[in-house]
């Protein structure tokens with residue numbers, strides 16, 4: 001063993017995840033991919049010490065995710081004093097079920113000759129079917145209290161540590177009443193079985209969701225102390241008002257960017273709409289890719305509703321444009337139909353911050369591009385002229401920025417109030433620009449996919465000047481309930 005030889009390797013490269021299905025004589029590979037992260041298992045450096053040519057193969061049967069771990073390497077570091085090769089099995093054991101540790105021939109036999117495969121159907125109920133490129137897919141949903149759901153989830157959970165940043169596997173040993181809060185959605189492809197005894201299902205992805213009790217107080221009723229008889233009637237958690245929260249959401253890499261994530265998300269959303277006890281759909285720690293998916297899906301969902309109600313920014317709120325006095329507050333109620341929007345949000349069960357994002361994106365899309373930053377509008381001129389700009393689309397854009405700044409200010413008030421006025425204005429300007437750029441990316445990605453609205457906004461020119469300080473107070477009686485419910489890094 002040469003001194004200074006490099007015995008470390010990248011854990012993400014060493015770990016191969018393989019989906020298998022029965023073949024002619026032994027299981028064959030359907031897809032293979034590497035994890036996105038291994039730090040929850042191998043530490044922050046994602047390095048494994050003590051092996052050359054290391055391959056850790058984590059196999060899953062395509063239908064029921066029967067797992068297997070197989071480790072192979074060319075050479076292993078011989079321990080010197082305290083320095084020894086990583087104990088691979090010991091490190092992996094907390095993350096994989098015990099059943100994954102049998103020998104490979106036995107595993108292959110189990111997959112090849114699985115007597116239950118032919119009649120296997122995903123656990124729970126079939127809730128949605130769809131086609132992509134002439135391939136059929138199904139989404140099944142079941143309670144985590146169902147042992148069949150639990151079994152597949154237990155087998156899949158290691159993927160959370162490998163693909164969802166800061167994701168933690170669920171504890172499926174919880175008491176039944178708690179497991180009943182969880183609904184797991186599985187996406188499967190319906191395939192032609194590879195052998196007469198093979199399954200016709202192949203995993204694509206899954207999501208876990210849970211009911212999160214929502215406190216609701218009827219403010220029209222004065223609270224009174226009541227005499228009630230004990231014991232109190234038993235409460236069923238499934239009957240209490242709740243938010244539904246998406247905890248983990250995963251599509252296997254071999255199926256990415258084919259619309260499965262969107263189908264899964266919209267199915268979960270439809271599940272919320274159909275359940276009268278669920279008031280809102282929220283998401284736990286969404287990442288950037290999930291945000292992009294959710295924003296596109298929610299935009300497509302809400303856009304027809306906004307069009308139906310002619311939602312648009314009023315370029316002349318309260319006749320201010322024609323008046324002499326400049327407004328000192330953002331006249332929200334005069335700018336947008338707040339009551340209608342509240343009703344749309346409630347009906348569609350979209351969480352408040354997410355709804356605000358989609359509304360802002362929609363209102364921006366209604367301003368012709370040449371009057372937005374992305375189309376090269378003259379912002380310096382607009383900031384002089386402000387709400388007195390001659391062109392209604394310039395005024396719309398001005399008010400769009402003010403509305404968005406108002407939301408951002410409310411959300412980050414504590415932080416912003418620590419800054420002096422000039423820095424605060426600059427910070428808000430930077431933030432609104434970032435937000436706008438993000439919306440433009442999503443709108444750009446959706447371009448061409450959306451039906452053209454009948455009344456397209458018109459293009460026009462702008463000019464003028466003026467000066468005024470930033471107004472961030474609000475005249476809207478805003479509904480605070482749940483506005484910050486989901487943890488979301490996005491502003």
Ligand SMILES: CC(=O)SCCNC(=O)CCNC(=O)[C@H](O)C(C)(C)COP(=O)(O)OP(=O)(O)OC[C@H]1O[C@@H](n2cnc3c(N)ncnc32)[C@H](O)[C@@H]1OP(=O)(O)O
Pocket residue numbers: 163164165246247248249250251252255256257258259260261262263283284285286287288289290292293294296445
């Ligand atoms: C609550 C949570 O669990 S957050 C964690 C989410 N899960 C993960 O990150 C695990 C690993 N990644 C995945 O499972 C998948 O990549 C997902 C779920 C993020 C996306 O699933 P997909 O099936 O690929 O999404 P889908 O094909 O429906 O994409 C819809 C849109 O979302 C956006 N999108 C999807 N993936 C990405 C990405 N990696 N980066 C940026 N945008 C993305 C795009 O706008 C895409 O439309 P396009 O493909 O036409 O451009």
